[in-house]
Amino acid sequence: MAEIEKDAVSGRETTGHEWDGIKELNTPLPRWWLYTFYVCILWSVGYWIVYPAWPTLSGYTKGVIGYSSRGELRKELAARDKSRTVWTDRFSALSVGGIAKDSELLNYAMAGGRVIFAENCAPCHGASGSGNASYPVLADDDWLWGGTVGDIYTTINYGIRSTHDDTRLGEMPNFGDEDMLAKAQISDVTEYVLSLSGNSSDRDAAMRGTEIFAEECSSCHGESAEGVQDMGAPRLSDGIWLYGNSKEKIMSQISTPKHGSMPAWNGRLDDISIKQVSIYVHSLGGGQQ
């Protein structure tokens, strides 16, 4: 082995490299650094043995303790579900109306329901049930299919005009079809409907519309247009209009009605979630007793 050269000025060893007469001092890594590095290498060997590490042709080495991050997640989810049984057991045992009467369960349901609503319902019904064009506001006191917590639970479960067998179903005929009503009649009955909420501008037309309404509309919308929730027939005497309250919009809705639909959530969400979101929707402000 060659003699290691020492630098005369600093007294330190050189690497033996020289450029234009300048020699490079040997400044090795600090020992603590080097040892830490070696320990890390040893550690990694242990890691290969214990944990999943190397890819193989058909999969990967599984490691001796059988760890997998997916399995870890499964365990955590199971632990979470178990910790929630304090609540969920009571949710399963009680009807949705019973849950709403218990203030503890009510708070739990409102907190959970808020999240479920934001993830599943808000795209159509708007944040906090503030509604969207053609999607009903859930925060007001006007309900197409009933506003008790039980009604809301049924609606969410089976949907409206959905593919579920127990779906809520109600349909308004196309009064604009040839054998139904003439355009003038539709205009008259529209004036009548507008007059119910004090918005008509043509009294004579409204008077003419009275008879048409009694004949054609009252069977579903009720004698005084108060609405029939069993059929989802909206109340026409209030200030809330799903498809707009201009004469044009109402006429269009009589001639060729739009029918919104809501999917059945039974099967998409579990029963406990549906109960929670029902209670949440009920708490948005319009819930009825």
Added chain:
Amino acid sequence: MNAEPDNNSQQVNASLYSKHLKVYPQRIAGTFRQLKWIVLGVLLGSYYVVPWLRWDRGPDMPNQAVLLDLAGRRGYFLNIEIWAQEVYYLTGILILGAVGLFLATALAGRVWCGFTCPQTVWTDLFLLAERFIEGDRNKRIKLDNSPLTISKAVKKIIKHIVWILIALLTGGAWIFYFVDAPTAAVDMLSGSASSTLYGFVALFAGFTYLLAGWAREQVCIYMCPWPRFQGSMFDEDSLLVTYEEWRGEPRGKAKQKDSDNNLGDCVDCGLCVNVCPTGTDIRLGQQFTCIGCALCIDACNSIMSKLDRPANLIAYDSISNQLARAEGRPAKKRFFRPRVLAYVAILISVIGIMVLSLATRDRIEINIQRDRSPLFVTLSNGDIRNGYTFKILNMEAHANSYILLADELDNALITVVGIESKGAKEVILDVDPDSIGTFRVFVRVSSERLESKSSKLEFKLINLKTGMEIEQETVFYGPDD
């Protein structure tokens, strides 16, 4: 200031890359050592005992006298309970701590460092254990320099076991300030405590072992920022550990002293350096490595009394006194200096503000969050409704009932989710002891009553029992028109 930096030659001029020389502090008896033992006993005693003190706060409340319940976001100190939003009291305590430190430093130098700093106290404790097992300074030096024998290994192993035990007790006791001490102690001993708890005990134990066992004076010299600006905290009238250079120099052996050679009182025995926990030579003058523990005073006095020379060659004294004595002027102590008075004034006013605000603080608070989506809801009869999330922080130890009213808006009706009503002028809300009641509150107003898009609304909450009122203003939104 007379603490000339050029006196600090040894420490300052040492290479920044010099190898660490182990300090072997020698045992010394004396006034200040005695004082230090007392301070150590009181501080360590209270540290280990305080979490076990009980304080009855009534049912369902923790009965630990001092408890920082992080999970429950509450701090308990005897009969004072602090909620998370009152954490600014901590600021007050920190200010008190800082100004108190400045005051102590202005009066008597680094008494904090030398007597009460946890680093000093635990290092003393670790040294005590070390001395008990390995012997005093000379024996320890010899032991460290001797080749490894079974007896040396046994001594070293016992020492580290004792250190680790002390460290574990220290870390364990720290945890007790954050959880219920008796429960946590049983849990920890039976092995059923959470891994978080064990983790924190290990963390604190590990650092106690490292800092008090291994790092010791290096913490004071290299890690702690305090020594670096202590120079601006004391002045020429502060009492400091000082060496009377005019009397001690020139040094010489005791026997050589006679009237001719003019030797000073210092016999250069080196005991003052040997007992120093940071290995500082105080005879070089003020320096940042001196933590002001005064053990060198004990050391020097023990020698001076043996030699029948006047005591206090090294003493607590001010720099101006030292100068006066050197020049033969009468020395006098000045305690009431502008700096001291200013610190005292700040201390008193901060304490006053804290006591006053603690005595007069409300034990109730309301938070109102207005719904933003939807801003308002038009009801079927044309009424306008706004929603609010209403929180009542009942910080009292008993349940309270409140009447909620909506002021400033005519005929506003209140509905609260979970309380069956069609809307009323006032609603009664119940809140559990020491907890937050959260309510969804709806206010409806006939649209004719609304004069503008946004109106003022004032919620008033009246305590049913005491009649105490608390108000908060918010707004009520309606349609544009």
